[in-house]
Amino acid sequence: MAVRLLKVSSVATAVFASSGFYLYSKNVDFNDLSIIRFGRAAATTAVISYDYLTTLRDVQYGTEEYWAVKSKVHRRSAERLRDLCCANRGTFIKVGQHLGSLDYLLPEEYTSTLKVLHSRAPQSSMEEIRQVIREDLGQELSDLFIQFEEKPQGAASLAQVHKAVLPDGRTVAVKVQHPKVQRQSSKDIVVMEFLLQVVHWLFPDVAFMWLVEEAKKNMPLELDFLNEGRNAEKIADMLKQFMFLKIPKIHWDLSTKRILTMDFAEGGQVNDREYMRKHGINVNEISRNLGKIYSEMIFVNGFVHCDPHPGNVLVRKCPESNKTEIVLLDHGLYQDVEIRTNAALYSVQQISELLNRVPRQMLLLLKTNDLLRGIETILQTRASSSSFINMSRCCTRAIARHKRSKTKSRTRLLQISLCELWSLCQIDLYELMLWLRSSALARWVRYLLNCLPYTN
Numbered sequence: 001m002a003v004r005l006l007k008v009s010s011v012a013t014a015v016f017a018s019s020g021f022y023l024y025s026k027n028v029d030f031n032d033l034s035i036i037r038f039g040r041a042a043a044t045t046a047v048i049s050y051d052y053l054t055t056l057r058d059v060q061y062g063t064e065e066y067w068a069v070k071s072k073v074h075r076r077s078a079e080r081l082r083d084l085c086c087a088n089r090g091t092f093i094k095v096g097q098h099l100g101s102l103d104y105l106l107p108e109e110y111t112s113t114l115k116v117l118h119s120r121a122p123q124s125s126m127e128e129i130r131q132v133i134r135e136d137l138g139q140e141l142s143d144l145f146i147q148f149e150e151k152p153q154g155a156a157s158l159a160q161v162h163k164a165v166l167p168d169g170r171t172v173a174v175k176v177q178h179p180k181v182q183r184q185s186s187k188d189i190v191v192m193e194f195l196l197q198v199v200h201w202l203f204p205d206v207a208f209m210w211l212v213e214e215a216k217k218n219m220p221l222e223l224d225f226l227n228e229g230r231n232a233e234k235i236a237d238m239l240k241q242f243m244f245l246k247i248p249k250i251h252w253d254l255s256t257k258r259i260l261t262m263d264f265a266e267g268g269q270v271n272d273r274e275y276m277r278k279h280g281i282n283v284n285e286i287s288r289n290l291g292k293i294y295s296e297m298i299f300v301n302g303f304v305h306c307d308p309h310p311g312n313v314l315v316r317k318c319p320e321s322n323k324t325e326i327v328l329l330d331h332g333l334y335q336d337v338e339i340r341t342n343a344a345l346y347s348v349q350q351i352s353e354l355l356n357r358v359p360r361q362m363l364l365l366l367k368t369n370d371l372l373r374g375i376e377t378i379l380q381t382r383a384s385s386s387s388f389i390n391m392s393r394c395c396t397r398a399i400a401r402h403k404r405s406k407t408k409s410r411t412r413l414l415q416i417s418l419c420e421l422w423s424l425c426q427i428d429l430y431e432l433m434l435w436l437r438s439s440a441l442a443r444w445v446r447y448l449l450n451c452l453p454y455t456n
Contacts, residue, residue: 032180032184034184034187037088037184037187037188037191038191040084040087040088041084041088041092041191041192041195042195044080044081044083044084045195045198045199047080048077048080048081049198049199049202049203051073051076051077052073052077052203053202055069055072055073056069056070056073071107071109074107074109074110075109075113077110078109078110078112078113078114079113081096081099081110081113081114082096082113082114082116082117082120085114085117085120086117086120088188089122089157089178090122090157090158090178090180090181090184090185090188091157091181091184091185091188091189091192091215091219092188093117093120093121093122093157094157094158094215094219094222095192095211095215096114096117097114097117097118097157098211098214099111099114099211100113100114100115100116100117100118101115101309117157118309118311121155121156121157121160122155122157122178123152123155123160124155124160124176124178124179126150128178128179129141129160129162129176131179132176132177132179132258132259133176133259136256136257136258136259137254137256137259144166144254145164145165145166145167145174146165146166146167147164147165148162148163148164148165148174149162149163149164150162153173154311157181158177158178158181158222158223159175159176159177159178159181159225160175160176160178161173161174161175161176162174162176163264164261166251170263171263171264172251172254172261172262172263172264173248173261173262173263173264173265174254174259174260174261175225175259175260175261175262176258176259177223177225177257177258177259181223182223182258185219185223186219189212189215189216189219192211192212192215193209193212196208196209196211196212197209218306218333221332221333222332222333223257223258224257225255225256225257225258225259225260225332226255226256226257226260227332228260228330228331228332229250229252229255229260229262229331231331231332231333231334232247232248232250232262232331233247233250234303234334235247235297235303235305235328235331235334238296238297238301238303239293239296239297239301242289242292242293242296243323244289244323244324244325244326245289245293245325245326245328246265246325246326246327246328247327247328247331248262248263248264248265248327248329249262249263250262251263265314265316265327265329266314266316267314267315267316267325267327268314268315268316269310269311269313269314269315270286270290270310270313270314270315270326271310272310272315275315276315279316279317280317281315281316281317281324282324285324286315286324286326288390289324289326290313290326291388291389291390291391292390292394293326293328295390295391295393295394295395296394298337298391298394299391299394299395299397299398300394300397300398300401302337303334303335303337304334304335304337305328305331305334306332306333306334306335307330307332307333311329312328312329312330313326313327313328313329314326314327314329315327389427389430389431392427393424393427396420396423396424396427397420397424399420400416400417400419400420403416404416
């Protein structure tokens, strides 16, 4: 028996060693191997599950000690999940970033820990970038661009952006997909689905299959840069009435499913108050116009930008007109949104149950609302209620348009239009009242009134 075991172990050692030598000689990145990625994910899931099962087992539910201990478990688990996403990269980072944005649904320990994934995105080498361009565009990088900055302007979970100059002198942004993401994404989603099923079996109250379903639906769209280009042109046409909004022009002759070339846009992030101060940009105007953009998308067009974080929204002064502009980037994922009258009926008793029941569009609305509120807080424009007012106007117009589509009566159409006009007037009056209350004139009047002698 011992001899047999010795033979088996010798053969196994030889196979393992030869396999390792072969992979090393082929310059294979072990992180690309599905078994390594699965093993890492499975080990992390096992450790997190064991931590929850054992740590909370002997603590009485509902006590201060229980909540304190649970918070520590949340924090440890979130850190392990963050490390897993950083190690497996690609789809894992994308999903982790999405979880980090769900402030209104997940524990703070998870969202605050996972938010750092926006700055932990992988970066492809220049040789990998050249290879993707060579494969997709059929030419060498040097034949297409007279200048190409090797250091990317930004790197994300699925791609990175380089600044380049065309032969005719125009400056462009070239978005290049990480070469391994396309191949790994479908396998990663299968791994996530399996492990989440195991977690649900261990903890029946935790049902996060919505996360996998969303990844299955959205990843193919986000990995198709031609789809992103079409979305950019569609939203530019939908919002063409806003002269302050700029969508970079797409260069279709230099774009493929893995490469997107567009006009390069300068500017500072929409939450950078210091940049706005230096460039003389009115923060209240930015807050007001941003509210107009997203309100129009959500309530009027029903075509909504799905990744509305500050890095995708730039502000700048137009060099020609000196007017303030907002530049909207990253159009990889949009959703059609239908505002449902029974949205308030959805249960909020348990987070995971809510996530499984609430339509994805409602989660998107909450995420977009968080963006606007967060930016208003940073820019210190909350008192103006500009986003609320703009949303109210768009809702009024959307409701009136819906009512018009349901009738052919001229009398009824006139009635709807008059009601719409009156509602919009009320909103205008409310906005005027808010402005008067905060204006210098109002402060001056209050000062005079306080100076008047008091008589019985």
